[in-house]
Amino acid sequence: MIHVTEEKMFAYIEDELPEDDRLLVEGHIDKCSQCFDSYLDAVDRLNTSYELSPSFTDDIIDVIKEHTPKKAGKARGTLFNYAIASSMTLLLMGSGVFQYVFSTFDDQQFQEQPSITEKLLNETDRWRNDDQRGGVWHE
């Protein structure tokens, strides 16, 4: 299997790929948990190179939702959920680090914003609970 290159991944996220390439990348990320991981990682890095915007966590949640099958098939269920869980952990750790860095730079400004970790946790809980009602997380 040919994995998605980093360059292509960034181009995909920035929506700079021609239709054909975009579909190829999309199809591959959908099947390959390794590239799904690097995809999240790339999104994370792209996002953090910008200003930390209030929509930061919303964007990440959207991305993950987008790439989570509505009805997880038997074949991909456990591994796929594991990939999401580990990515979320990385994101949470990342957020914590940024929170620390930002707070040393500009304490007051940051404290006026809701904690990103908290927000992400709430979102994840809400989202997981929704899914659990649908039985998706039970394998």
Ligand SMILES: [Zn+2]
């Ligand atoms: Zn791959």
